[in-house]
Amino acid sequence: MTKMKKNINLEKKIRLRFPPSPTGPLHIGNARTILFNYLFAKQHNGETVLRIEDTDKERSKIEWVQDIIDQLHWLGIDWNEGPDIGGPHSPYKQSQRTDIYQTYLEKLLAEKKAYFCICSSEELEGKRQDQQSRGLAPKYDGTCRNKNHQHGVIRFIVENKKVTFIDLIRKEVEFDMGLSGDIVIAKNLQTPLYHFTVVVDDFLMQISHVIRGEDHLSNTPKQILLQEALGFYQPIYAHLPLMLNSDKSKMSKRAGDVAVSDYHQNGYLPEALINFMVLLGWNPGTEKDIFSLPELIKEFSLENVQKSGAVFNLQKLDYLNGYYIREKSTSALVKLCLPYLPETAKDMPFKQLEKIIEAYQARLKKLSEITEFTDFFFSEKLSYDKKMLGWKEMGDREVKESLEHSAKILSDAKKFDKKSLEELLVKEATAFAEASASQGKNPDKGKLLWPLRVALSGKEASASPFEIAEILGKEKTLTRIKQGIDKLS
RNA sequence: GACCCUAUCGUCUAGUCUGGUCCAGGACACAAGAUUUUCACUCUUGUAACCCGGGUUCAAAUCCCGGUGGGGUCGCCA
Numbered sequence: 001m002t003k004m005k006k007n008i009n010l011e012k013k014i015r016l017r018f019p020p021s022p023t024g025p026l027h028i029g030n031a032r033t034i035l036f037n038y039l040f041a042k043q044h045n046g047e048t049v050l051r052i053e054d055t056d057k058e059r060s061k062i063e064w065v066q067d068i069i070d071q072l073h074w075l076g077i078d079w080n081e082g083p084d085i086g087g088p089h090s091p092y093k094q095s096q097r098t099d100i101y102q103t104y105l106e107k108l109l110a111e112k113k114a115y116f117c118i119c120s121s122e123e124l125e126g127k128r129q130d131q132q133s134r135g136l137a138p139k140y141d142g143t144c145r146n147k148n149h150q151h152g153v154i155r156f157i158v159e160n161k162k163v164t165f166i167d168l169i170r171k172e173v174e175f176d177m178g179l180s181g182d183i184v185i186a187k188n189l190q191t192p193l194y195h196f197t198v199v200v201d202d203f204l205m206q207i208s209h210v211i212r213g214e215d216h217l218s219n220t221p222k223q224i225l226l227q228e229a230l231g232f233y234q235p236i237y238a239h240l241p242l243m244l245n246s247d248k249s250k251m252s253k254r255a256g257d258v259a260v261s262d263y264h265q266n267g268y269l270p271e272a273l274i275n276f277m278v279l280l281g282w283n284p285g286t287e288k289d290i291f292s293l294p295e296l297i298k299e300f301s302l303e304n305v306q307k308s309g310a311v312f313n314l315q316k317l318d319y320l321n322g323y324y325i326r327e328k329s330t331s332a333l334v335k336l337c338l339p340y341l342p343e344t345a346k347d348m349p350f351k352q353l354e355k356i357i358e359a360y361q362a363r364l365k366k367l368s369e370i371t372e373f374t375d376f377f378f379s380e381k382l383s384y385d386k387k388m389l390g391w392k393e394m395g396d397r398e399v400k401e402s403l404e405h406s407a408k409i410l411s412d413a414k415k416f417d418k419k420s421l422e423e424l425l426v427k428e429a430t431a432f433a434e435a436s437a438s439q440g441k442n443p444d445k446g447k448l449l450w451p452l453r454v455a456l457s458g459k460e461a462s463a464s465p466f467e468i469a470e471i472l473g474k475e476k477t478l479t480r481i482k483q484g485i486d487k488l489s
Numbered sequence: 490g491a492c493c494c495u496a497u498c499g500u501c502u503a504g505u506c507u508g509g510u511c512c513a514g515g516a517c518a519c520a521a522g523a524u525u526u527u528c529a530c531u532c533u534u535g536u537a538a539c540c541c542g543g544g545u546u547c548a549a550a551u552c553c554c555g556g557u558g559g560g561g562u563c564g565c566c567a
Contacts (some may be wrong), residue, residue: 137491151501158518194567218562313500316517362530449526
């Protein structure tokens with residue numbers, strides 16, 4: 001199909017992993033990485049594994065595991081194996097795999113490929129600062145390497161050699177590991193650390209491709225050395241460009257909305273978020289820019305992934321969200337908007353709610369905006385300044401006449417649906433403008449329609465008076481016009 | 490600081506491999522106009538970029554060299 005396919009080892013099953021760390025709610029950058037993994041796996045008929053990387057006991061919390069699962073489901077992303085559904089490589093939480101890691105840790109120790117180190121944090125920190133101040137790369141000096149200690153943290157002996165690997169996005173990358181000291185792979189036999197658990201699990205879970213953020217690029221050679229020491233195969237790597245703040249710094253360091261749940265709660269649609277995230281670093285090579293998840297599975301390609309970081313641009317997300325909101329059926333949108341509507345909305349007939357939502361569908365960028373847009377449908381008394389009732393240069397007297405005229409024609413109206421009301425009011429508005437215009441050539445329909453609309457909505461901007469009047473019904477419409485008139489006298 | 494990655498409109502990007510069709514295309518944002526009682530939608534138009542300096546070539550956004558900028562990593566976090 002694509003050139004990409006030829007690079008893939010077809011003898012091995014395509015298996016990708018989603019490895020979030022439950023130290024907080026699912027991060028948008030992580031979600032994007034998972035999305036790319038998901039698309040790649042699906043496209044190649046591969047399998048996906050959700051693996052919870054919770055080796056840091058202090059920072060990991062079960063509630064975040066649930067958030068990760070919930071938000072991924074909300075986005076429409078699923079997996080073949082995971083802590084929630086089990087699978088042949090259970091368990092899928094690293095905190096439950098301590099025995100497995102211990103076996104491999106002992107193997108490394110026995111083969112003298114790792115050793116115990118008793119250097120204190122303070123000592124290490126002092127040496128690090130000293131090295132930095134002398135312009136050297138901070139690296140462990142190997143004090144404990146041949147001391148044969150029987151306790152302490154476990155360090156892996158990093159060979160002094162060059163490690164080269166192929167990255168699917170960046171081609172060949174080379175690191176001189178002589179620049180790196182021996183790395184700590186476990187605090188003790190029961191407490192393994194990231195580099196070690198990743199390598200062991202990727203092997204045991206038979207992961208074929210590791211697609212992750214560029215921040216892991218310089219971690220890769222360490223993990224490759226670990227794979228070699230353990231006799232594991234090497235997965236195929238692809239490092240994605242990072243998601244950036246507007247100041248171009250790494251997005252994970254930003255304060256503000258970085259959790260998928262934030263976007264979820266603020267009324268963004270999963271379709272919009274998916275479409276937005278994939279466009280941050282990937283392009284289809286065509287001018288198409290609207291993609292559903294199934295389309296992405298077909299068209300995604302690692303070859304079209306950008307090499308440099310991408311700034312997170314909220315305006316584009318808003319645009320996409322507005323687009324997908326407009327694409328929704330009205331009834332579907334009502335259900336989505338319900339959480340943002342007052343309690344009383346639940347007592348309202350569904351048909352009525354549909355009319356309200358329909359009137360605002362094109363104006364919505366986020367579901368949450370529906371609250372403010374439509375609050376006047378759910379309150380009895382409107383509070384607005386009487387000055388707002390006047391259109392352009394109209395004085396109080398003129399506004400009052402206008403509203404009284406509207407009240408009269410509306411109370412006489414036989415039909416109260418928006419189409420009939422529009423016909424009736426546009427005709428009347430034209431006549432009203434012509435009658436009151438002393439010298440104006442173009443009848444300004446605003447003279448009748450603006451005061452009416454403001455009296456009904458209490459807002460500078462709203463849906464048309466025809467739509468609002470239909471939804472309000474005759475009685476309420478006339479009451480509001482009366483309330484408007486009362487403000488003027 | 491060392492190492493690694495990277496560099497096209499304000500932002501996301503196409504084009505770079507295989508130099509000419511690119512006085513650089515699309516999208517968001519912005520501006521103007523049309524429609525319109527308002528806002529929004531929709532439509533039309535516009536502003537706006539090849540990091541810098543050399544070189545190769547008839548010709549460079551595209552190839553080469555050298556700078557510079559940005560990012561990441563250097564943890565008993567992941």
